Amino acid sequence: MPAKRPKVAVFKFASCDGCQLSLLDAEDQLLAVAGAVEIANFPEASRRIVKGPYDIGLVEGSITTPHDVERIREIRKECRFLLTIGACATAGGIQALRNWKDVKEYTRLVYASPEYISTLDRSMPVGSYVHVDFELRGCPINKAQLLEVVNAALNKRKPTIPTHSVCMECKLRGTVCVLVAKQIPCLGPVTQAGCGALCPSYDRGCYGCFGPMENPNPPALSKRLVALGCDRRDVVLMYRGFNAYAEAFRKESDAHEK
């Protein structure tokens, strides 16, 4: 074990906290993690906050306000290795659905005094504002993948985070293809692996929680979905989930909305 433990900080932007809680959810390995790193700044876990700079910064959430932009730029300066976690931080999250609408209209409807609301037009991934060293996908992230990235950083090796399709995970575990055998609409062929192909193992199609895979071909999949009986609106809604604003999914949903 290194004499000086790396300092880890966890930061939150627009998000539900689910991803950063994956770290606390590490159960059996939590004590080992706490032993291997110094949890220097993690308000969800400890009141003790140690000042930066930090060796590893975990960032959850999307950038939605002018203040967020200033804050993420400061965080970037403080973190040697910046890891974004979850669909919000890597694609803008479910809240990016507002990117298709006029956010001012929403603030007028929702808030009694909308003049106090300072927000950006769009909910964007962290990577649109600062350089990110590694993006960990998922809604939520897979805690085993989070440990793998932390582990790889500690041991100075490349993390093993495959970027191929969810289909490969189904096949590795022996799950029967729900799209082929049950005609269930499924985003697995265009979605990045990482969840362990959870939904198809429960007879559900993939919701695309881990965002587009490395070489996605959504138009080809959509053609099949339409052949299975999905109408244009169904197809739009399928791609407009937690990773709606990820480029490949955004383009495909837009193509079916025209």
Next chain:
Amino acid sequence: MYVVELNDLQGLFTALSQQGYTIIGPQVRNGALTFDRMTSVDELPRGWTDHQDGGMYSIARSGDDALFSYTVGPHSWKRFLFPARLRLFAARREGKGFAVDPPAATPAPPYAFIGVRACELAALDLQDRIFMSGQYADAHYTAIRSSAFIVAVNCGRGGGTCFCSSMGTGPKARDGFDLALTEIMDGERHAFLIETGSSRGKDARAAMQAREADPSEIARAAAVSRAAESTMGRALDTSGLAGILAENFEHQRWDDIAKRCLACANCTMVCPTCFCSTVEDVTDLTGDHAERWRRWDSCFTSDFTRVAGGNIRMSTRTRYRQWMMHKLSHWVEQFGSTGCVGCGRCITWCPVGIDITAEAAAIRGANVATTNG
């Protein structure tokens, strides 16, 4: 040749179990015929059949009591011989170096595979050549394969995506089995013609209440295989194909396929001859312990062709071309035969139904209609 009545077939299962075999056979699971452990004839998919087409698979009642009227399902036997994930070794930090823990002696459970089709025997033969020959024979595969007991079952019907006749691999099993069964159903009669392919097979047959087959039963079994041959859903013209593909490396059809192909890798995962894998190293947080794992990989993934300096196949076009040309062209140079056995899995389990037989025909210049996608 011998014959055993359905009621006496359990004798085979009992004998195999007594000899310590773990019996694996087809069972209805999750709307498909997949392979799982079993101990009894009663667990076989009696009365079930399957329907297959490009990107389509379903099971249905066959309307009779046949145990083997399905063709091939989503799983192949490679799952047992060449597991999707396998720990190769573990290592511990020792001083400034590390020590490799000896791999646990593979407790190869002797498997008995029930219902191996002729195309699958051909696939086993191809994988044997990959994993069991030469300087780099795979110890894990060799251990499991050498002890496996193979009960082949001849197909009585061709599936919608089957083309084993074209590839010269079926529908009738010729060799590579311990026992080969042909299901005979005539009115009330339900029996199996038995052929033996090894001394182990002869011993197993002796454990059943089998008697010598009469000429009418042998003729009836031959008709079963003819029926399979005449109902095959696909065909692939292999004459000169390896050369034709090699000459058409820049054919426009590859661009056309790339528009339809999802690069999801399903074809390679379900292919019973695809043998590619990658290795992944895992460490614990301290870095004091490490393990090396092997897992199935695919020529459709980006990491597969990442080498120092870049990636040699960036596009789906080049990846599909590599896969199909390896199967039907390079394999011939490499191993002296094609790498395709005509099982049709890549057609059925392609979510958009890309059909290797149609693509090959299109590149040959034959007049074919594009099916799906």
